[in-house]
Amino acid sequence: MSLAGYLSEYSLAEIFHFVQEGNKTGVLSIEPERGLMRSLSDAYNISFQAGRIMSVTHESGAEHQGLLKMMQQRRWLSAEQTTGLATQVGLLRQPLGIYLKARNLANTEQLTLLFNSQVVATTCKLFEIHHGRFNFNPQASLTYGEMTGLSLTAQEAALLGLRMLKDWSGLSAKLPAPEFALQRLSSKLPNLRLDSQEFQVWNLALGEISIAKIAAQLGLEIEKVQQIGFRLSSIGLIQEVSVEPPQPSIDKLMAAPTPVGVGGGNSSVAVSASFLSSLMGFLKKKG
Incomplete structure (x- = not known):
């Protein structure tokens, strides 16, 4: 089932909860409202597999080459290797990171650093967006060429993102x-x-x-x-x-003084037995 709407109505945390609870696979697109945040002006695509975040990409980058470019910039791959791998990425049916690791072109530490930069850091920044559109498409193709092979549950991502959120004004009503x-x-x-x-x-x-x-x-x-x-x-x-008003216990009810009607049989006036005892003692002294 697809889901679309505005971030002013559903927070990113609520959307992530929907994906996690449904154990859903698909792509969540986030399109911030233009002009509000220059640092987050691109449209972002988050790939989910069984409720877990596999990759995060944005439309300003070259398609299917984000991870390869990051590895080349860190000098983990040469320009020739990057060019050669770029032609194979579109044919992958497994995460690029697993493919590279199997060919000794990447190790676990490198893939972890890439995942933290591409997925964890970017996802946390997305929680700063409170105005824009979102669309979850369960039929969208997953971008295996942008996956390290590592993943993060939507629940964990929401917790991290909200922990790092400094400006809560966009969520104050919630x-x-x-x-x-x-x-x-x-x-x-x-x-x-x-x-x-x-x-x-x-x-x-x-x-x-x-x-x-x-x-x-x-x-x-x-x-x-x-x-x-x-x-x-x-x-x-x-x-x-809501907080329920405290209810008196049975013991307290049993220990409560028994009202006694006075005033010419008028039951609307009630005093305790201890008060009557004190009154009788006073009258005896007066007599």
Whole structure:
């Protein structure tokens, strides 16, 4: 199923969650609104395979030659090798990195550096975009010539991207309200590395105390806890819920003083038995 819309309606984290939950394969195109961010003015294509990010390319670069050019610039490949490999890239049905490694033209360390630069760093920058269009096409052809063979889950990418986000003004309307509580969606933490503050918030996400109280308990700003709450909810770990008013326990109800009607049988006036006992003692003294 394809999905298209505007980033002002669906954040990139929410789109990634859709791809991850559906274990989807396809290409997500991100087209920023022109003129808003010069550093991110190109259209970007993110290739997913079974919910994992395999590559990130942008339209300003030469098609199918991004990784080869990066390797040539680092002098890992000669110009002659790059030219020869470029003619074979379009025929690949496996990631270019695996192809190069099998022919001893690249090693694991080099491919990891390429992946961090091409996928991790670029994906994190894309979380700065809050205005533009997106389109997920499950029928689009995957660009094997831009794949290192390494991958990152959409959930991990969203967590990293939101951690590095400095300007939250574009997501302020999506942050959970301070008077609401956070509730875990599972009693067990999935195989995902949370930082210390994220873990503390997740640990207190029992649906019982408000975000404002969590912030006070942890000594954090309310806005910081709101941001952490959005991060954890966008990757499917918690949800925002209203705080239920505390209900009195049965023991407290049983121990409550029994109202006694006074005032000429008017049941709308009630006093406690202890008050009547004190009143009787006072009257006896007066007598």
